[in-house]
Each structure stands twice: as C-alpha cells, then as structure tokens.
Amino acid sequence: xxxxxxMSAMLTPAIMISAxxxxxxxxxxxxTTLIGRARGFxxxxxxxxxxxxxxxxxxxxxxxIKGRVEALSYQAQxxxxxxxxxxxxxxxxxxxxxxxxxxxxxIAGSLLxxxxxxAAFISFIMGLLCILAGMSLxxxxxxxxxxxxxxxxxxxxxxxxxxxxxxxSPM
Numbered sequence: 281x282x283x284x285x286x287m288s289a290m291l292t293p294a295i296m297i298s299a300x301x302x303x304x305x306x307x308x309x310x311x312t313t314l315i316g317r318a319r320g321f322x323x324x325x326x327x328x329x330x331x332x333x334x335x336x337x338x339x340x341x342x343x344x345i346k347g348r349v350e351a352l353s354y355q356a357q358x359x360x361x362x363x364x365x366x367x368x369x370x371x372x373x374x375x376x377x378x379x380x381x382x383x384x385x386x387i388a389g390s391l392l393x394x395x396x397x398x399a400a401f402i403s404f405i406m407g408l409l410c411i412l413a414g415m416s417l418x419x420x421x422x423x424x425x426x427x428x429x430x431x432x433x434x435x436x437x438x439x440x441x442x443x444x445x446x447x448x449s450p451m
Contacts, residue, residue, distance in 0.1 A: 289387050293380040293404065300377045300411060307370050307418060314363040321356040325349050351435055358428045365421040372414030379407035 328349050335342050386400035 290384050293383040293387070293407070296380045296407060296411070297377050300373050300380070303411075303415070303418075304370060304373045304377070307366055307373065311363060311366045311370060314359050314366060318356050318359045318363065321352045321359065325352040325356070328352070355428065355432065358431070362421050362425060362428070365417050369414040369417035369421070372410045372417065376407045376410035376414065379403050379410060383407060 328345050332342065332345050332349070335345070380403075383400050383403045386396045386403060390396040390400060
C-alpha cells in the first residue's frame with residue numbers, strides 16, 4: 281500500500297514545477313523579444329554602414345549616420361546585457377524544475393530507502409535557492425531596463441534628423 285504522506289510530500293515539488301514553468305514561459309517571451317530587438321538594431325546598423333560606404337566623407341548625412349550607427353551599437357550591446365540576465369535567470373529556473381523532479385523521485389525513493397529523505401530535503405532547498413537567484417536576476421533586469429528606453433527617448437530627435445535630411449522637410 282502507498283503511504284499517503286509520501287504522496288502528499290510529492291505534491292509540493294509538483295506545485296513548484298508548475299510555478300517555475302509559468303515563470304519560464306514569461307521569461308522565454310522576454311528573452312525572445314530582447315533577441316529580436318538586438319537583431320533589429322544590428323540589421324539597421326548594417327544597412328546604415330552600407331550607406332556610409334556609398335557616401336562622401338563630407339556629405340551632410342555622413343556625420344548623422346555615423347552617430348546613428350554608434351547609437352545602434354550601444355543599444356545592441358545594452359540589449360545583449362539584458363538578454364544575458366534573462367538567459368541566466370532561465371538557466372536557474374530550469375535548474376529549479378530539474379531539482380524539483382529529483383526531489384519528487386527522492387521522496388518516492390524514501391519509501392524503499394529511508395536514507396533518501398535527507399537528499400530530498402537538500403535538493404528541495406537547492407531548488408528554492410535556484411528560483412530565488414533566478415528571480416533576483418529578473419528583478420535586476422527589470423530595474424535596469426528603463427535606462428535603455430530613456431536613452432532611446434533622449435536620442436529620438438537625432439535619429440529623426442537623418443530622415444529629415446533625406447526627405448528635405450523640417451521635423
């Protein structure tokens with residue numbers, strides 16, 4: 281007969297697996313968005329660098345395009361910093377899921393081998409530490425993410441000046 285206390289004990293890791301799965305889902309979406317933004321910045325930078333090769337050094341657009349290329353490089357580098365934080369958080373969240381699976385197996389194994397109980401406790405605590413560390417990285421990324429948007433906002437007029445030169449109309 282199966283001990284109901286063991287089955288009850290196995291529910292806690294199962295709930296943690298579900299919770300971490302939801303957190304992973306949200307962070308994977310954030311990670312994908314950041315990777316897309318970095319690729320967008322790099323694509324625009326590549327196109328502008330191609331345009332620069334075709335322009336004379338003294339052309340009116342040259343200095344503005346160079347400034348935009350530098351700004352795009354900065355933005356891409358900053359987005360990559362954010363993506364690394366989210367990637368590291370995801371590694372920790374997935375590690376938590378793995379540790380919770382191990383915990384469940386050890387709890388079940390404690391039916392046959394009581395020495396598994398301390399190992400189950402240790403793997404559960406390690407899983408909790410992984411989720412704490414992962415969510416700390418998510419919090420850190422969230423706190424610094426506004427600085428990139430502030431940079432973009434402060435440079436909108438500079439970025440728009442290139443379009444103004446091309447169209448010949450005032451902004």
